Amino acid sequence: MDRKKFLAQVGMGAAALLVPACMGGLSSCKKTDTNPTKDFTVDVSSGSLATNGGFMVSNGVIIARTNSGSFLAVAAACTHEGTNINYNPSGNNFICPNHGAQFDSTGNVTQGPASNNLTRYNTTLTGNSLRVFS
Ligand code: FES
Structure with a gap:
């Protein structure tokens, strides 16, 4: 496997791992201001x-x-x-x-x-x- 294919597969794997974590309304995926300090x-x-x-x-x-x-x-x-x-x-x-x-x-x-x-x-x-x- 060449470097380009390897990186593409690793990238897709990482994306696949992240997608389920943001499904189902988990609080970690909500776009709220968690740092109200300015x-x-x-x-x-x-x-x-x-x-x-x-x-x-x-x-x-x-x-x-x-x-x-x-x-x-x-x-x-x-x-x-x-x-x-x-x-x-x-x-x-x-x-x-x-x-x-x-x-x-x-x-x-x-x-x-x-x-x-x-x-x-x-x-x-x-x-x-x-x-x-x-
Ligand atoms: S929104 Fe009612 S006084 Fe400001």
């Missing part, structure tokens, strides 16, 4: 984060640049029913467009109907690279 970077040199008052959503986190130029990061999904919230630079807070819940700059609920706070994330700016992390 650690990623965004470029703030262009786009909405290049100017004070701008915001964007990345990796389930809303990142905002305040009117004073500092950065905020909280979970983007409203704790009421999951709608993505917006940043309000004039009030330095977050507002849900769906039912009007409001959260302060640290993610704490200030107006219902949401009753749970948003998860807050840390930020560190190095040059134009903003690291957002748990």
Whole structure:
């Protein structure tokens, strides 16, 4: 048997072993986020984060640049029913467009109907690279 045929057969064998493991709804095959911690970077040199008052959503986190130029990061999904919230630079807070819940700059609920706070994330700016992390 030549090398090419051997590798092809080994590859098919490995695939055959893996397929049954993902059948039948085994939890190991579900595409769920098993690591809810966050650690990623965004470029703030262009786009909405290049100017004070701008915001964007990345990796389930809303990142905002305040009117004073500092950065905020909280979970983007409203704790009421999951709608993505917006940043309000004039009030330095977050507002849900769906039912009007409001959260302060640290993610704490200030107006219902949401009753749970948003998860807050840390930020560190190095040059134009903003690291957002748990
Ligand atoms: S989904 Fe945000 S207030 Fe209802």
